[in-house]
Amino acid sequence: MIQFDRVSKRYPNGKDALSKVSFTLPAGQLTFLTGHSGAGKSTLLKLIMMIERPTQGQVLVEGQNLNGFGNRHIPLLRRKIGMVHQNHQLLFDRSVFDNVALPLIIAGYSRADIGKRVRAALDKVGLLDKEKLNPIMLSGGEQQRVGIARAVVNKPPLLLADEPTGNLDPALSEEIMDLFQDFARVGVAVLIATHDLSLIARYNHRLLTLREGRLIHDGDDRDGNGTGDTHGR
Amino acid sequence: MAANKRNATPIKPRRPKAEKPRRVAGAQSASTSLKDRLASWREHHRDSLRDALHRINLSRASSAMTILVIAIALSLPAGLAVLLDNARAITRGWDGNAHLSVFLAMDVQESRQRDLARQWEALDHIQRTKVITREQALAEFQALSGFGDVLEALPDNPLPPLIVVFPDSTDPVTLRDLENRLAAEPGVDLVQLDVEWVRRLHALIELGERLISALTLALAAAVVLVVVNTIRLGIESRRDEIVVVKIVGGTDGFVRRPFLYTGFCFGFGGGLVAVVLVQTALWWLGGPIDELLALYESEQSLTSMAASSLIILPMFSGILGLLGAWLAVGRHLGDIEPNF
DSSP: OEEEEEEEEEOTTSOEEEEEEEEEEOTTOEEEEEOOTTSSHHHHHHHHHTSSOOSEEEEEETTEEGGGOOGGGHHHHHTTEEEEOTTTTOOTTSOHHHHHHHHHHHHTOOHHHHHHHHHHHHHHTTOGGGTTSOGGGSOHHHHHHHHHHHHHTTOOSEEEEESTTTTSOHHHHHHHHHHHHHHHHTTOEEEEEOOOHHHHHHSOOEEEEEETTEEEEEESSSTTSSSSSSSOO | OOOOHHHHSOOOOOOOOOOOOOOOSOTTOOSSOHHHHHHHHHHHHHHHHHHHHHHHHHTHHHHHHHHHHHHHHHHHHHHHHHHHHHHHHHHHHHGGGOOEEEEEOTTOOHHHHHHHHHHHHTSTTEEEEEEEOHHHHHHHHHHHHSOHHHHHHSSSOOOOOEEEEEESOOOHHHHHHHHHHHHHSTTEEEEEETTHHHHHHHHHHHHHHHHHHHHHHHHHHHHHHHHHHHHHHHHHHTHHHHHHHHHTTOOHHHHHHHHHHHHHHHHHHHHHHHHHHHHHHHHHHHHHHHHHHHHTTOOOOOOOOOHHHHHHHHHHHHHHHHHHHHHHHHHHTTTOOOOO
16 A cells, blocks of 8 residues: 655755655554654655655555656545544534535535535544534544544545544543544555554554654564653653 | 535535446546536536635625725726727817818919819828918908908918818828828928817827826736735635645645635626726716817717726726736745645
């Protein structure tokens, strides 16, 4: 689904955000991505979203090399990627329904189809009865679930999450994680960037650990997890 | 920000669509049929227009201000152009008085004078000629000038034979050509163009036209800048929305479209108000101007804007608005990129 091949990213200010990072994310797998702030998690996500381009190496999504993509291909790439943000990135000038419908409107679905798919996505995250509300009236956990519904509403093969449980208590975090695991089970490649080591510890999923732009751990063993100075916080 | 606009217009089921198999590879892979996407594209245009009008209506006071600024900027050249059109129509009626006085040499006989007059009538740009013999001239001069006694004291009639030439045009260049051609004719002593004032009037009208063109250009630029600024603020206030749209795969065209519609609506609205302003001003000026025209013995009356201008002005203004929006979007939309 996603393949990084010796990817390096140096920002114009000379900072090396990523150095020769290689890994593969298969479909149907949930993977954690962790590391300190500034270790390169955000840069890695930005490269997948084509917000940034690699300085060296190749990023492949569905077997296609993003280096060959022009700017006009970016929207079509992003339609294949569901993105969940820590701060939800919801629009408070419209209803929950309209927030979730946005990717479908952009992709050009018919109205009838939009209604069906939005309700299916809201049903999945358990917010079907809140579709007419403004997201500002929802709790933090509910807002995050609206964000997830929006990310998955057009059934993307890839789901990225940036600190999805950052502002949530453990019980709510667990609900969110259950959702992500469900998506992985139906074949979506899920990549969750997080600081939350207790969250990582609770699940036995593959873990990618970044330190100063290098991939220092890749596997589903817990050795690289949290206990050492790598990302102890 | 906007109230829940789509809540107000609930989504209507139209036609069920079979789930299309998703093509796995390719950035161009589409999960929607062409027909669906066309329908959706049309829908998006309609929604963009509705959204633009909705937002203009939401910020009613500032929108009204923008539209008024545009209207005033446009009504100035438009109103002046209408007045100039009227001036041109009125002076067209005065052109009949324009003529050239061709004084012949003293020794040209009367028969020769009449021959010349007949010949000239066949020339281009000459409508008719009128012969005034030396005797007629003397009689007229004596009757009109009050110098009759003095003239009688002279041994000879001092007045030359005269042919009055009425041109069929008042175009300054044509008249000057005619003047030169007649002056070169044998037997002609002096050609006097009695239409200097017509020339001056035409020069004034031409000056007016140029001034209006310059004014139009300057104020059209002002309209574009007003819209650029308004749209820039609109883009700024919708930054969050633009970021989200870009993250979920909205094309630049999708992001641009509502702003282009907003720009067009501002322009078009300003143009409509400008039409109203001009027509009101003309109605208000109508009385005094008709009186003035009556004093100049003109049959003309002040005419309003041409029916075509009633459409052309708002459309022109709408295009200016579109241009302004395009510039604003081109400059500022690229600055807004998702980040996290």
